[in-house]
Amino acid sequence: MLKKSVAGATLGATTLLWASPVSAQDLDSAPQAVVDNLWLVIAGALVFLMQAGFAFVEAGLTRAKNLANIMAKNLADMAIGVTMFFVVGYTIAYGSGGSDWLGGFGDLFFQESADPEVLFDLGAGLTPATNFFFQVVFAATAVTIASGAMAERTKFTTYLVFAAVMTAIIYPVVVHWTWGGGLIAQMSIGDAVYSDFAGSTIVHLTGGVAALVGAYLIGPRIGKYGEDGKPRAIPGHNVGYAVIGVFILWFGWFGFNAGSELAADEFVPFLAMNTLIAAAAGVIGATAIIWIKTGVADVAMAGNGALAGLVSITAPVGTVTPVFALVIGLVGGVIVVFSVLAFDKIKIDDPVGAISVHGTCGIWGTLSIGLFAKYDDAFLGREDAGLIYGGGFDQLAMQFVMVAIVIAWVGITSFILFGALKATLGLRVSEEEEVTGLDVAEHGSSGYGLEAVGGG
Amino acid sequence: MLKKSVAGATLGATTLLWASPVSAQDLDSAPQAVVDNLWLVIAGALVFLMQAGFAFVEAGLTRAKNLANIMAKNLADMAIGVTMFFVVGYTIAYGSGGSDWLGGFGDLFFQESADPEVLFDLGAGLTPATNFFFQVVFAATAVTIASGAMAERTKFTTYLVFAAVMTAIIYPVVVHWTWGGGLIAQMSIGDAVYSDFAGSTIVHLTGGVAALVGAYLIGPRIGKYGEDGKPRAIPGHNVGYAVIGVFILWFGWFGFNAGSELAADEFVPFLAMNTLIAAAAGVIGATAIIWIKTGVADVAMAGNGALAGLVSITAPVGTVTPVFALVIGLVGGVIVVFSVLAFDKIKIDDPVGAISVHGTCGIWGTLSIGLFAKYDDAFLGREDAGLIYGGGFDQLAMQFVMVAIVIAWVGITSFILFGALKATLGLRVSEEEEVTGLDVAEHGSSGYGLEAVGGG
């Protein structure tokens, strides 16, 4: 591409005047590792931005009186998530010196990171700084999922403790088992090993199970169920926030899924393409079903359809053809509607549908590999991407085992955690605070300075 | 840049501990094709995010009672656009086996894409997955333009049919003629061939003509014209949404224009620079004119000035110097004000100014190449970028021919399409639904849960 002769010919005083003040670059070749690390930083930044998407979706689907609280929780997810993952979690996930069960405890990353030679080293591919940056934003995603399901009634201090334990221990242990090379990574059924490209189960189901346990233990919002026991709709206060949030999440998901290749190579565009198609199909699936069932094209459900498609394709994104990405997304969109209605019926009050989007569709996406996966290491020689496909029933069984283990681990630990919090700090704000809104109760003022609209 | 000796010296147990679990990267050189494909994925993601910008702009410039409907349409543009372009449109645009007039029908892309060797192949530069990903987001842009011009009165089902036909046939045929190598790509007047770097006409005028036909056939909103026949302002409900939307679009446009280089090379920064300057000048042009005409610095018009500058520079971005990028953007900003006022006067009710921004400025940008283009293949040896500049009157004539052909093609097909829809499903909601707002009528509830503000 480069026209060296042209470039060389124009090297002169005028040209150099506006050239980089740093210079030192030249026409030498870029190492592949440089491009890989750069892509992971960009992809990690996209995943970071998903926090803005989650905040928008959650705020849009809840009431105005809790806006500030929702924003505070999303800020806290990132602040606490980054800090705890830096100090503890990342070591459990990827460190040495621990067990296959409970993660590494040997060299603490935050101590090791004081040595720049560790952080800057390109010799092994991705630098440790790159790995940390890309992984920590996934931790923030995992914790924020529960925030939505427990919205509008959870004590702020209680939520902060949950976020800290989730990002320090519960999520890192799941990562250690899989991407960290622990327990699950060493298992196989027949030839099949567990496959979860970007974390339908590792990230989303983990968040979804914590969300379910939290929503169950805290109970429904005041007014959610009538005296007849039937659910009532508590409409969110701004469907515009919800849909813009969906677009931001969808955008960030290109980093989430295509970044999980952990390299800049010829599969990155394919991963982005599958992600796009599955989300589009999710919108269609969810919209069609809710329209048929209710007679109107509910917009919040259409938005959740996109997220359902995205969560569903997160595990199989690297192993299925685009046509099956479409099928997986479409089915994810259908499933999310039924799941939302089902949880509503059994009195699990989840204001934003997080349990269904991340939990139910996380399971669906994980299992879909056993049904539709086409690519495997033999076919494409992709040993380096960690994708091994055994096919058929063995694979389906292996996927199912992982789903069950994650449900058990996260279910039990988050039950203990939320139970302990309920017995001590308390999970829930007072009835009066809930009616007034958490903004005033917990944060001192309304998220909307409504008195200021249109006047002094 | 790389300090191999330092990196090599520190390779040891401690370092490897935190290195990528995938490894396999090394200090080998990155192929140019890898960097090209990576850039196109990132650029495509930026273009994707423009949908959030369009949704914000459209919502901000219309009334609160139609918020949910506008969000639904923007979600549908992406969902339907991706699906139809995957199943049909992309094949028409770039497939073989058809005619120069009507596009390819030979090998359907969605069938071909079942073969991973097709999707992953780096041998020819951009992988097919990359090409699809980058092109499909342009299709979504083309269709969403009409959404704004027909806002606040169009039936949702009717809009969905339009979006499907637009992304399956109308837009792909235009792409086939040009970027797909068909009819227009084979034409020349003298030495001049049609030049449209990123699609002032191919994307924006195509959308703008459909917007014009749709707005004309559906007629103005209730209350837009008084009994004296004069237009009345129907102010949008949130100028903050509109301006944030403009910033998001502007951001995405760096992908739109600089990504259209279809490679990561030394021209990418130049394309970004021209895009930035033209948009800045568009703000200045539009603000100055509206301020002079009305005595106030109208903010919605300032925002449309940025978009006018962006649409105007989209065709000539690769062929003009930055000073002329400034001139083209400035003139675009001036033109958009007069165009908005002119369409208002002839009773084409376009709530967001989409016809003027994308149509009028699309024409201006396309023609500006005949006036200001400086670079051509002889000068810079850029045969590979597809930029050929014949200069002067021949070039202006060639640009004009393309504008005329697109107006004819899109005008006639969308007239037939909207006409058929009007006669069958109907274009417009009932008067009562329009007054109540499309949110309740079409989507079952208000986009704003206003009853929830400040209380239980």
Place this chain on the structure above:
Amino acid sequence: MLKKSVAGATLGATTLLWASPVSAQDLDSAPQAVVDNLWLVIAGALVFLMQAGFAFVEAGLTRAKNLANIMAKNLADMAIGVTMFFVVGYTIAYGSGGSDWLGGFGDLFFQESADPEVLFDLGAGLTPATNFFFQVVFAATAVTIASGAMAERTKFTTYLVFAAVMTAIIYPVVVHWTWGGGLIAQMSIGDAVYSDFAGSTIVHLTGGVAALVGAYLIGPRIGKYGEDGKPRAIPGHNVGYAVIGVFILWFGWFGFNAGSELAADEFVPFLAMNTLIAAAAGVIGATAIIWIKTGVADVAMAGNGALAGLVSITAPVGTVTPVFALVIGLVGGVIVVFSVLAFDKIKIDDPVGAISVHGTCGIWGTLSIGLFAKYDDAFLGREDAGLIYGGGFDQLAMQFVMVAIVIAWVGITSFILFGALKATLGLRVSEEEEVTGLDVAEHGSSGYGLEAVGGG
């Protein structure tokens, strides 16, 4: 990574059908300079998006009646900033033929840019177009800071003149002294030279000082101080806007800080990691202090804590380990609370806390290098990154000298500028306009079309 044999084997008619229509790429190596330039374009685009973040934060923390005005100012910052920096500012910052004191005047960049060989040249590393694109978005950042501190009472025309002078002269001179190789770049105390990786002082303190002078000269908003002289809270109208704005700024800051490496190399991930950690710690620091002082977890202050951490780490991001990034961010978060309260007490009315975030934390971040910097050129051979660390007291003194010089330069010039504007155009809208809101007074209509909510 690339499987040349596989790729080669599948090159055939089917494959090429969907390949890039431009082709010409191949498996040759990508030059490092191509990757560097690409990264700077992406990073520059991220910095550009920060303008949307600033607009959201400023709008969220002020009243609804001034929404349109705030949006107009942020559009103008970008439009005027880009234009003035193109025509004048960039030449002062980086041009030749001037003095070490006042910048270059020799060859005007906008004239030089008419020569494409100048703009496209990869020979010296970053192309001139790249340098301009990446630097101009920093200029827009510098000017927009003052907008927040002077919000809700400044005349629009006056603000436009300030923005023009700031981006044409005041900010470019500071850049010329440092990154442009002028006065400060040539100074040293002992072995220590001034170190400011991405501009805690060069960009943020420059903006913060202008903000302070502007807010002082214009005086507090009506109603900010009671008859007892004590400050009253004037709550913003949407804390959701503020927090989403913080997330967007945080996202853009990865471009701001990691892009300032001016290359795609092994330090980029490290810079992103330090940026992330410092911002997270800033949230924790600010939230903890405001909670202790007031008994509630104020959300706007939590958001400002993130920005405080980001501004603080901007200078030392390349010279400290992640643990100290955490410390610097945490202290920044603590400082910002006390600073906001202190300025409130001395009757400098800063509606968004811009003086504290960008000024006070800009100083803290700059000085922190003298306390915590670990990396220097001897240690890592990073001469090319412009990072030279002398250590200890000399370094602290050098940092302090720069802070003092910038306070003097920007303080005096902006005092003269705002003083001259006060005496001519006037700084402030009339009392009636301020009470009514600047939207109606300056821009002809409310930013919220409230009359349109819920009805025709």
